[in-house]
Amino acid sequence: MDLSSINPLVLIAALMVASTPILLAAIGELVVEKSGVLNLGVEGMMITGAICGFAVAVESGSPALGFLGAALGGAVLSLLFGVLTQYLLSNQVATGLALTLFGLGLSALMGQGYIGIKPPATGDVNFGPLADLPVLGIVLFSHDLMVYVSLALVAAVWAFLKYSRAGLILRAVGESHEAAHALGYKVVRVRLAAIAFGGACAGLGGAYLSLIRVPQWTEGMTAGAGWIALAIVVFASWKPWRVLLGAYLFGGVTVLQLNLQAAGLAVPVEYLSMSPYIITILVLVIMSSNRGRAALTAPAALGRSFHASS
């Protein structure tokens, strides 16, 4: 095995690409959970976004339209969950699972004619001379637009939740829907908006997989990325910047194990491939073992249905 073939700078650049799908899905789910809704259907929305984005990009020849279609597809699917949990008051855990199972089936059905096709290429953003900077060039200025969009989205969500009035209302709904309702806020509408935003983000994450990271369509290609995004929200204690940290940490593990596979480490490929999942579990354990803190940071109304009695 030859570890010297692994260039740390390239590794960091690859890490940012590998993390982006999960980062997009996780930042969306963070907003959903902040509004007090637990949507376990991230995996289903991601894979639906992956095929919607892929199909639109292939048919139109434009990756940008593809991403738009993916966001729309994810949002529409998430609103199915929204109507069920918010108007028909169904159990959020069960409905989220249903969304995942349905999304996997629907995407496989939609993707029938798209197997083995190459999507139109998405170019990297041209930063001109900045890209030639010695270390920063390759790490910061050599990516496609979506990497920067995902970073901007994290900053936007952070600012929205911390500084805007709408963000305050969203958090109030998530902490105590009874109190928010009594103050005259439309609990159900706020939550539906949050769910749709989460769905759109998950769709973007899925499309990033099928249009840039892989880039191809295969059935079940998200391979648990949606579930890892859910785990990262817990890891992040519902804080936007920590979502970034968690996603990049996970991306780092993924890229590192791929590099180790390529370098011919004397461990069977299967064991390296399962490492990202095992490390996610370990991180979850460490974060949740501190009982007091985990209970304090989770939105108080997370997962509870709201039915206005008056």
Added chain:
Amino acid sequence: MIRLEKRPNPSRAVGMMTPVLAVLLTMVAGGILFAALGKNPFVAIKTIFYDPILGEFAFYYRGQLLVKGGPLILIAIGLSLGFRAGIWNIGAEGQYIIGAICGAGVGLAFYPADFWFIFPLMVMAGAAGGFLWAMIPAILKTRFNTNEILVSLLLVYVAEQLLASMSLGLLRNPDGAGFPGSRNLRQYEAAANNELIAGTGMHWGVAAAFVAVILAYILLNRHMLGFQIRLTGESPRAARFGGVKPNLLVVFCLGTSGALAGLAGLFEVAGPAGQISIDFNVGYGFTAIIVAFLGRLHPAGILLAGLLMALTYIGGEAAQATLGLPAAAIQAFQGMLLFFLLAVDVLTNYRIRWAKLETA
């Protein structure tokens, strides 16, 4: 303006009716889906739901009903115990794989010896494998308060990698000319889970599923532990005052569902599937979640729901062969069923009222 009004008590009659209503709604929506795919919806629905039972070639399909229904029922019974108490094991697929690997491993270790105890030993190993795999989320939950939903699900992907590793490495057939996959257990008499009555599809796994249905019914209706499970689900606060130990319930529910999923895996690998291979698991562990809800988490309901879901698998294959309906259409169809089920479930707890819009 439609308003929902909470019922003082959940309606039992409506509760019995909702699965039927959901199935009917899914047939309508599925018909629209099939029509959108360019198939005649009436022919498609008939091919899926009618032909396998009463059609011309039903003699072939009827046996398959038990073969597919057995593992679904076995897994769903285990899951339903936890779901009732709000303990979400959604990693049954992983426990199913590990049960199959452990059971097949024990059987293959004895190859080519011929003792009567090999198959019973395999059954025990399969259950133990599933049980231990489910103990990972259970102990992490009780000891570190880690979310069992995420852990059990993530372990499915770990189990799938283990399965690939086993079929390419440790359990690979040494006489298989280098092809991935283990020896075929059906050709190894002492380890085979053959049909008990020829042509019916009845094998030990189906028998185990029926036993599990009966035991689950007794547990839930006649046993203290079953009462505690139901109490925890309906009122966690009351359960705590009533002296229910939540950790014990977590370990019991996850352990039981894991052991049953492991059993299902073992019976499948020694019977219908025959060997450990990379694509051994076909999603029974996930479909069983739909079965559990469709059966309203009641053992008798799960029995019927499991058979119905098996019918969609078989009918789906038939429709694939005769109508060219894509396999994914059935997967989407099954997902839709769960959606409709959850949607109409609102009628159990709420009444629909037509009210005039008024200012509060």
